[in-house]
Amino acid sequence: MDCIFCGIVDRSLPAELLHEGEHIVAFRDITPQAPTHVLIVPRQHIDSVAELEGAHGEMLSEMILAANTIAQQEGIGDAGYRLVFNCGRAAGQSVDHVHLHLLGGRKLGWPPG
Ligand code: AMP
Secondary structure, X not given: OOOHXXXXXXXXXXOOEEEEOOOEXXXXXXXXXXXXXXXXXXXXXXXXXXXXOHHHHHHHHHHHHHHHHHHHHOOOOOXXXXXXXXXXXXXXXXXXXXXXEEEXXXXXXXXXX
C-alpha cells in the first residue's frame, strides 16, 4: 500500500516528529494552515474516521490526549486551539489515513470554509 502517513510512521519518509505513543505518532503538517499545525495519526492504517469502531477507543483517546499535551508544549494551550477530523472528500480529506489536525497560534474563523 502506498500511504504517505504509513511511510512517516515507519520512518521511510521524513517528517518533524513531535510525539510518539503506543498507538500514535504526531508530526508537523508540511503545509501549515496556522502557526501551530500538527497531525496526530494512528500507527495502524485506517482509511477514514468513518471506519473507526469501538475497539479503537484507546487509540482515539491517546490521539486527543496527545493533542492536548502538544498544544501545551506549543504554548497555545491557554489561548485555545482546534482539533479537526476531515472525513471524506466533501470535507476536504486528502490523505486516506486517519489524522487529527491540531491547529492554533492565531484566531481561527468559524464556520470553517
Ligand atoms: P486532510 O486534507 O484533512 O486529508 O489533511 C491532510 C494533511 O496532510 C494536509 O494538511 C497536508 O498538508 C498534510 N500532509 C500531506 N503530506 C504530508 C507530509 N508528507 N508531511 C506532513 N504533512 C503532510
